[in-house]
Amino acid sequence: MSSYGLNEIRSGVKLIIDGDPCIVVDNEFVKPGKGQAFNRLKYRNLKTGRVIERTYKSGDSIPAADVIEVDAQFLYGDGTEWHFMATETYEQYAVHEAEVADARIWLKEQAECKLTLWNGTPILVAPPTFVNLKVVETDPGLKGDTSGGGGKPAKLESGAVVRVPLFIQEGEVIKVDTRTGEYVSRAKE
């Protein structure tokens, strides 16, 4: 298995740390004038999403993780597993509920998303940054309110609940930012 020396590690490099695939966020070289050189590594665990900081000795090395990201389409969920198809290879992947994690509430069938594969197995599903979804349930809004102030909860066809302006009605399609879970605008069908 290939590995990286601490000084060669740049942000974006994927490594196996404590048995989990991680992506490097930052790597700072620290050298006391007359002492051992260190690297202060900051990385995100790709399975849990947690960002961790850890100090290593500069001469050490860390195994590389065979992690790639592929474009995929969400096919269907069967209760325990979610099924995706890679856009380029048509290869199908089954993903356990737990690994779909936060992406689940944003995905409807046919949705395009990104699958992170570690040694060929999906470990993470990322929804598109912006999704257009239909409002399936919300209180009737007040006529004439276009300010968007205040807002109300709306349930979307994928299961997510977001705050929308009062003028949004059931059946309308809205654009949502999946990073923040916030309403962006009305969307055209």
Place this chain on the structure above:
Amino acid sequence: MSVINWQPSASIETLRTRAQILKTIRDFFVSRDVMEVETPLLCGTSVTDPFIQSIPALFQSQPHGSEQRYYLQTSPEYAMKRLLAAGYGAIFQISKAFRQSEIGRFHNPEFTLIEWYRPGFDHHALMDEMDALLQTVLKTQAAERKSYLDVFTQHLHLNPHNVTVDELIACATYNHISVALDSKDRDTWLQLLMSDYIEPRIGQDRPCFIYDFPASQAALARIQPGNPPVASRFEVYFRGIELANGFHELQDANEQRNRFKKNQSTREQLGLNQMVIDEFFLSALTQGLPDCAGVALGIDRLIMLASNSNSIADVLSFDFARA
């Protein structure tokens, strides 16, 4: 077609600040009767220090001739001490120095330092002069001074001179310093706690000088006998940056040779290439180095502080990636 980024890494304003600071430093020493000197950058031997690696350079006395291994100097220390032993008196040098594999936000493999030596000074007198220089260049307030013992006691409630490795590891864990290090070397753990925990907490408003290091971290400083014995060495920290390292210089040639030999055996244990001892330097020490103190200050880092720069690349005309 890819576009080659040939532009400087520093802004013209920062390079003007740089030029001004170099002038201010020269004026400071000239006004104090300290003479500017130059010593070789290309040297036949280099330091044995296990934590400083030298960049080799190959010399040929004629084209196609056999290659002789030289080194780009990591510091002008030995050559300047030879000048001192030869009776040159107070001297300073602004020079380039080179360190293998040192690259990062505060490190460029080629960097600029000012190093100066003061016959008749001890490390406390030299700290006074360092403080005056920082006040002149950076307009800082008078520096704060703490012993290595004080700063460890104050921030980590432990005595660095008698703490065990296990206590240091426990201390790092207790303070949520996550470390992947299997070392059982006390000094490595002390240095880790210094850089990860203490450094961010000292010298924020004014420079902080830390002095009287553990004897095991003496480098080229003399050791004051006592209980415990401590090295007459100081470091300067300001706003999270380690700026300078100074010594009340070791004069004893035998003791110096023993330290070099100890370095060589540490290098062997660490699997590092072996470095030949600089006999010019040891001969000069045998002849007699005047009682003196000396210090090296990183000029690039000084300019980072003066220009509020985030990275050493921002204060270099062309950083290593563009060199």
